[in-house]
Amino acid sequence: xxxxxxxxxxxxxxxxxxxxxxxxxxxxxxxxxxxxxxxxxxxxxxxxxxxxxxxxxxxxxxxxxxxxxxxxxxxxxxxxxxxxxxxxxxxxxxxxxxxxxxxxxxxxxxxxxxxxxxxxxxxxxxxxxxxxxxxxxxxxxxxxxxxxxxxxxxxxxxxxxxxxxxxxxxxxxxxxxxxxxxxxxxxxxxxxxxxxxxxxxxxxxxxxxxxxxxxxxxxxxxxxxxxxxxxxxxxxxxxxxxxxxxxxxxxxxxxxxxxxxxxxxxxxxxxxxxxxxxxxxxxxxxxxxxxxxxxxxxxxx
Amino acid sequence: xxxxxxxxxxxxxxxxxxxxxxxxxxxxxxxxxxxxxxxxxxxxxxxxxxxxxxxxxxxxxxxxxxxxxxxxxxxxxxxxxxxxxxxxxxxxxxxxxxxxxxxxxxxxxxxxxxxxxxxxxxxxxxxxxxxxxxxxxxxxxxxxxxxxxxxxxxxxxxxxxxxxxxxxxxxxxxxxxxxxxxxxxxxxxxxxxxxxxxxxxxxxxxxxxxxxxxxxxxxxxxxxxxxxxxxxxxxxxxxxxxxxxxxxxxxxxxxxxxxxxxxxxxxxxxxxxxxxxxxxxxxxxxxxxxxxxxxxxxxxx
Numbered sequence: 001x002x003x004x005x006x007x008x009x010x011x012x013x014x015x016x017x018x019x020x021x022x023x024x025x026x027x028x029x030x031x032x033x034x035x036x037x038x039x040x041x042x043x044x045x046x047x048x049x050x051x052x053x054x055x056x057x058x059x060x061x062x063x064x065x066x067x068x069x070x071x072x073x074x075x076x077x078x079x080x081x082x083x084x085x086x087x088x089x090x091x092x093x094x095x096x097x098x099x100x101x102x103x104x105x106x107x108x109x110x111x112x113x114x115x116x117x118x119x120x121x122x123x124x125x126x127x128x129x130x131x132x133x134x135x136x137x138x139x140x141x142x143x144x145x146x147x148x149x150x151x152x153x154x155x156x157x158x159x160x161x162x163x164x165x166x167x168x169x170x171x172x173x174x175x176x177x178x179x180x181x182x183x184x185x186x187x188x189x190x191x192x193x194x195x196x197x198x199x200x201x202x203x204x205x206x207x208x209x210x211x212x213x214x215x216x217x218x219x220x221x222x223x224x225x226x227x228x229x230x231x232x233x234x235x236x237x238x239x240x241x242x243x244x245x246x247x248x249x250x251x252x253x254x255x256x257x258x259x260x261x262x263x264x265x266x267x268x269x270x271x272x273x274x275x276x277x278x279x280x281x282x283x284x285x286x287x288x289x290x291x292x293x294x295x296x297x298x299x300x301x
Numbered sequence: 302x303x304x305x306x307x308x309x310x311x312x313x314x315x316x317x318x319x320x321x322x323x324x325x326x327x328x329x330x331x332x333x334x335x336x337x338x339x340x341x342x343x344x345x346x347x348x349x350x351x352x353x354x355x356x357x358x359x360x361x362x363x364x365x366x367x368x369x370x371x372x373x374x375x376x377x378x379x380x381x382x383x384x385x386x387x388x389x390x391x392x393x394x395x396x397x398x399x400x401x402x403x404x405x406x407x408x409x410x411x412x413x414x415x416x417x418x419x420x421x422x423x424x425x426x427x428x429x430x431x432x433x434x435x436x437x438x439x440x441x442x443x444x445x446x447x448x449x450x451x452x453x454x455x456x457x458x459x460x461x462x463x464x465x466x467x468x469x470x471x472x473x474x475x476x477x478x479x480x481x482x483x484x485x486x487x488x489x490x491x492x493x494x495x496x497x498x499x500x501x502x503x504x505x506x507x508x509x510x511x512x513x514x515x516x517x518x519x520x521x522x523x524x525x526x527x528x529x530x531x532x533x534x535x536x537x538x539x540x541x542x543x544x545x546x547x548x549x550x551x552x553x554x555x556x557x558x559x560x561x562x563x564x565x566x567x568x569x570x571x572x573x574x575x576x577x578x579x580x581x582x583x584x585x586x587x588x589x590x591x592x593x594x595x596x597x598x599x600x601x602x
Binding site: 039053055062064171172173234238241242245246252255256258259261262264265266268269270271272273274275276277 | 340354356363365472473474535539542543546547553556557559560562563565566567569570571572573574575576577578
């Protein structure tokens with residue numbers, strides 16, 4: 001008794017394209033100063049995308065919201081010539097770097113992947129990277145995500161929260177990139193029941209991005225900050241760069257497989273700093289942040 | 302009829318330690334404003350090092366000159382439990398980031414490695430990363446290196462110059478990190494004749510660092526620069542960060558094997574920038590630099 005539907009790949013692509021429109025429209029209203037500009041691009045091997053960037057906004061120093069739908073010879077085939085497969089991948093990926101150190105950086109990514117051998121899956125998540133810890137923000141962000149997860153499976157949030165802490169871990173610093181969120185990958189969408197369930201979950205998770213993040217921006221956007229707080233933000237952004245270039249699988253895979261470099265590296269902040277062996281004063285707000293990055297907490301219990 | 306000598310590892314360690322002293326002394330005189338501070342550290346698995354850092358000098362925004370001599374279980378044994386070997390490694394590694402965009406960034410590294418299976422080799426090199434191309438500088442730098450190579454083997458310079466262009470290549474940008482220099486690795490030092498020849502070459506190459514670089518600093522240190530030239534420097538430093546974190550084998554190996562993070566990442570500039578898809582004006586000095594990075598030239602012919 002199922003309705004006649006377009007194939008999952010078409011529905012996923014349409015959904016991610018719409019998400020990009022919704023999110024960039026909301027962020028332009030929020031920022032109030034600057035608009036996104038768009039570059040559409042084509043992938044030589046097949047497909048393409050819409051990269052949307054805002055730079056030097058009133059709130060966002062740099063914001064990138066990418067949509068892509070690409071297809072071609074499977075990456076596995078490129079890296080290992082054994083099997084010849086084709087793939088289709090579509091998704092949305094965003095990173096927002098606010099100007100103020102009082103507003104956290106945020107990243108979200110949702111993607112669908114299928115291969116000519118019949119394998120299909122979703123992946124994604126979102127995570128928050130504050131420069132100063134506001135526990136209320138952390139609770140709000142995680143509770144919003146938990147609510148969207150709980151509608152689908154009570155095990156989703158605990159599992160994906162843990163996965164997020166593990167994934168966004170900067171091994172050589174022995175700390176997480178931020179205070180986490182959710183991360184999931186390889187959520188199978190091979191049969192019809194799985195497809196419906198997983199796609200519905202991914203849609204709800206993606207829809208939770210704006211309600212999870214916007215109130216945090218609204219709360220802090222008019223807060224004063226000092227030169228030394230800005231300085232701390234730039235040092236922490238150095239860690240963000242370290243994670244993305246050293247560990248992030250999407251970034252490294254994209255760079256290794258001739259992805260579109262400018263779209264991949266839109267995730268990097270406008271400015272980052274590195275100084276030798278910085279240790280903020282014991283008991284300072286800077287140290288309180290680092291303690292939480294060294295010992296991830298449960299925020300939505 | 303050979304003289305009684307200390308083992309190569311001892312002589313190499315002593316040489317690199319002295320080089321650190323010589324180079325930091327010369328750089329302090331050159332800078333005139335700031336001194337190096339030193340941190341000595343011990344490696345939990347065996348050995349240690351002396352990290353010397355200058356920050357916010359008159360000429361050098363950040364300068365790191367590291368010496369280390371470490372030993373323990375071989376990295377191969379750590380990454381692959383098949384064979385249990387011990388190793389000894391000693392070397393000097395330096396990166397100098399000048400404040401002025403008119404003065405190139407420079408990197409040099411010389412190292413000796415031996416393993417309990419009898420394998421021993423030297424590696425190293427140095428390369429120049431200008432923000433604006435000065436052809437006279439490029440010729441001077443390369444000719445100085447060529448002269449020190451030619452004393453040992455006429456094939457050294459052409460081989461190591463090419464190796465350098467290939468090694469310091471940022472694949473995802475399709476450009477080299479800078480205008481090159483020399484790079485060599487696995488120069489065997491297994492038997493007595495090889496040991497003498499290779500160590501003598503490494504000593505000469507290391508001794509060529511100051512004469513290769515200091516005249517370039519002297520020439521440009523009082524040159525005026527504009528805000529927009531500084532801005533270009535910060536964008537190019539972003540590429541330096543990309544190379545070091547994405548490709549540099551020493552950096553990645555160090556981070557993966559629990560090396561001393563702060564000593565490894567002293568190579569990163571104090572400040573770096575990333576903007577979306579920057580294209581300097583056709584015919585500008587910025588574009589002239591990029592053209593050379595895209596098409597490495599012969600500078601010492």
